[in-house]
Structures are given as C-alpha cells and as structure tokens.
Amino acid sequence: MPSRRAPQDAFIKKNFRTVWPVHLAGFTRLLVQLRKRFDGDLDLPLVLAVIGSRTQPEHWAVELMDLGIMTSGSVPKSRQLPINIQSVAEYSGIPRETVRRKVAILQERGRVTRAADGRLAVAQSTAHDLEDATGETIDYLTSLLMAFQACPPLDEPIPPKS
Template sequence: MDAGIEAPPAEKIKKQRMLRDVALLLAKHEVRNMKRWFEEFDRDIMLPILLGEIALHNIGTPSAGAVGGDGLPECTLKPCNAYSIAAATGLPRETVRRKVARLVELGWVSRRKNGHLYVSSGALHHFGHLMSSRELPDLIDTADRARRLLGD
C-alpha cells in the first residue's frame, strides 16, 4: 500500500489485533523462560544474566577460517572480568563481584588467579542440554505460533 494512502479502518484494526496477539504470545514465552531460569538459579534472576554475559564474552566471535573436528567454526575462549561484565550489564561492579562469587560456588564459572572469568564446562554441558531439550523446542513452537498468527 502507498505510504500516502491510509489503510481502511477494519484492516488497521485487524492488523493491530494481530500484532497484539503476537506480542502477548511472545510475552508469555519470555515470562515462562524467566520463571524457569529463576528456579534453575536458586531464585536469583541475576545469576543467569551474568552467566550469559560471561559466556558471550568468552565465546566472542569464532576464529576466521578455523574449523573444529565437528565441522563447526572453532572458538577460542576469551577472558572477561567483573569489570567488563559490570560494564556490559550496567550493574554495579560490587553486585557483579558478589554474584560471580555465587556462580563460582555453584560451579558454573571458574575464576583464574588473575581474575579472568570463564564459563565452566559443567555449565556448558548442563545448560546446553537444557537449551536443546526444553528451551529450543519451546522457542520454535512459539515462533511457529507467531507465524500462524501473522498469517505467514
């Protein structure tokens, strides 16, 4: 439709209703996920956020051209510290430091003597399994439902 021509009112209402339904579907999905993470991390919602940031910092971008034995791009883990995580999240450094100490206690993060933080292999295994068994199928189902609502 031309930018200068406005859609008929009935068409506008239908589109608004469709977008509202998709927004509601996505909000339900997000709340369901937040509840799961809240329970998974002993009811501390900050822990999965910080673990995710640490993992994203560690993984960074795959090395150009380097391919592992599984055929996927190789990743060299890059260190981060409480300061870089505080900067990435906008949280106070002291809060990040306390929460990282808890992640270390739980075994999800390892801290080197120089303060470098790495997501642990245990965390990668545990949460990778959760993502593939629970989160990913739910996300795919939600995306399919959103597409149907949009009439795609």
C-alpha cells in the same frame, strides 16, 4: 537514518498482537525456570549469560550447531575472549560489587571459572547442568517461530480478530 532492520521491524509491528502474547508467555516460562534453577536469583543467570555471550569468539555459533554435543560437555575448548568483573558490570548495568558476589556464587557452583588474571569463563559442564533451561529455551523459540509463521506477510492486510 533508517534502520537496516526496517522490514523486520515493520513486520513485527504489524503482527505485534499475534507475536506479543506468545513471546510474553514463553519468556515468562523461561524466567520462571531460570529463577527456580538459580534459587530465586535472576541476577545469577544474567551474569552467567553475559560472561557466556561476551567471551565467545566470533565462530562460537559453530559449536552450538549440535545441541547434543553442547550439553554433553564435549564441546572442544576454544580460546575465549577475555572478560572480567568490571566488564560484566559495565555491560549488564549491575553494580560491580554485586557482580563480584554473583561470580563468587557461580564459581562455588562450578558454573564459572576465574583465571589468575581475573578472566572469567563459563565452565564446560554448565551447558549439561542447565539442560532443562535449554529445553525451555527451545520451547520458547519454537513458539515464537510458529507465531511468526502464522503471520501474514507485510503486503497482506491483517485479518480481524474474531
């Protein structure tokens, strides 16, 4: 069965040599920034990202429409979907005990809250606290967008590299 993304996949494969170096450079800068921000432990931002992405209701993107609102911590608190340590472990592939330790660290740093029933949520202040990493993400996405815009359409031949 063909992928529903077949045209996008074909476009990226055709333009891979243009897009890949931009992706690699931007993604590497982002990982370096996150590693610094989390004292060398890349599992911490991964656990935080899993909690954030897996607990947001379907309409959460509306809250992210304004970066200023998101990073000011004034995003209206909406009901988050439940997730616990076991679910984070299963989704991420990180062992449960490791996730438990990482969640404890994130709680100590005020990045994650844990309800009495074990439900995890990203603390509201986290977006503001990680604003520099968000800036790095914006730079990364901007670079990718510019690389994609520089690519010829699928029906045009790729010019030779000079």
